[in-house]
Amino acid sequence: MTPAAHAVEIRNLHKHFGKLEVLKGIDFAVDPGQVVCVIGPSGSGKSTLLRCVNLLEQPTSGRVVLEGVELTDPDVDIDAARRRVGMVFQQFNLFPHMTVLQNVVIAQRRVLGRSAAEARRIARENLEKVGVAAKADAYPAQLSGGQQQRVAIARALAMNPALMLFDEPTSALDPELVGDVLTVMRKLAEEGMTMLVVTHEMAFARDVADRVVFMDGGVIVEDGPAAQVIGAPRHERTKSFLRRVLDPTHTDV
Numbered sequence: 340m341t342p343a344a345h346a347v348e349i350r351n352l353h354k355h356f357g358k359l360e361v362l363k364g365i366d367f368a369v370d371p372g373q374v375v376c377v378i379g380p381s382g383s384g385k386s387t388l389l390r391c392v393n394l395l396e397q398p399t400s401g402r403v404v405l406e407g408v409e410l411t412d413p414d415v416d417i418d419a420a421r422r423r424v425g426m427v428f429q430q431f432n433l434f435p436h437m438t439v440l441q442n443v444v445i446a447q448r449r450v451l452g453r454s455a456a457e458a459r460r461i462a463r464e465n466l467e468k469v470g471v472a473a474k475a476d477a478y479p480a481q482l483s484g485g486q487q488q489r490v491a492i493a494r495a496l497a498m499n500p501a502l503m504l505f506d507e508p509t510s511a512l513d514p515e516l517v518g519d520v521l522t523v524m525r526k527l528a529e530e531g532m533t534m535l536v537v538t539h540e541m542a543f544a545r546d547v548a549d550r551v552v553f554m555d556g557g558v559i560v561e562d563g564p565a566a567q568v569i570g571a572p573r574h575e576r577t578k579s580f581l582r583r584v585l586d587p588t589h590t591d592v
């Protein structure tokens with residue numbers, strides 16, 4: 340394994356579902372400590388791209404290289420590679436029958452083999468970091484959506500990932516709860532976490548992302564500094580998408 344310049348590198352990635360080609364040759368990389376936001380219309384392939392990065396979906400062709408390890412190599416230790424990637428979904432996917440603390444402990448015990456005491460210590464540290472330490476002994480149903488999502492973030496962080504993937508982490512939340520989750524994500528970014536974030540939160544993307552990638556129809560239309568892609572997009576498709584998301588009353592397509 341050679342030292343990796345990129346945290347993750349995606350080369351000529353294609354994904355078909357039967358005859359439907361959802362990713363049509365995606366190329367980009369995220370460097371260590373970078374935050375890259377992916378924006379684009381519904382159905383453009385954003386979730387599929389994220390799912391190919393942690394091999395929840397098997398790419399049809401192309402390469403995904405995580406810290407210098409090619410995940411798309413048939414001989415790779417997939418489980419070891421997956422452990423390096425944390426994923427936070429729109430739906431928080433917490434175990435309802437376990438307390439918050441148990442939710443953050445379980446994968447550390449089963450996947451990393453940490454002792455119960457160590458896993459609990461690390462769980463508490465991460466619950467503290469996301470501001471829900473007081474809820475350690477509560478069950479997910481007793482938490483707000485924003486608190487549940489922060490627990491899901493703590494659960495991912497407890498695994499010491501090299502890369503965090505977020506797929507619309509605030510889309511299922513009531514508007515007044517979105518800010519708390521974005522604040523936690525902003526803090527992670529400031530601490531140097533490498534993050535690939537699918538989001539419709541343009542203010543977050545503009546303020547926090549190093550780069551913004553605009554996808555449409557399974558291709559990357561535009562990839563550049565956040566201020567440029569959001570503030571001064573070059574492509575007509577990016578412009579019309581941004582008009583729609585920044586002003587939902589706009590009806591042109």
Ligand SMILES: Nc1ncnc2c1ncn2[C@@H]1O[C@H](COP(=O)(O)OP(=O)(O)OP(=O)(O)O)[C@@H](O)[C@H]1O
Binds near residue numbers: 379383387
């Ligand atoms: N498992 C699957 N089987 C068949 N088609 C799929 C599957 N997963 C996704 N697709 C299709 O792939 C395309 C891209 O889906 P994807 O979920 O990646 O889009 P997206 O950009 O994340 O959209 P959204 O913003 O609505 O979440 C869609 O046409 C979708 O129907």
Ligand SMILES: [Mg+2]
Binds near residue numbers: 385386387506
């Ligand atoms: Mg999606």
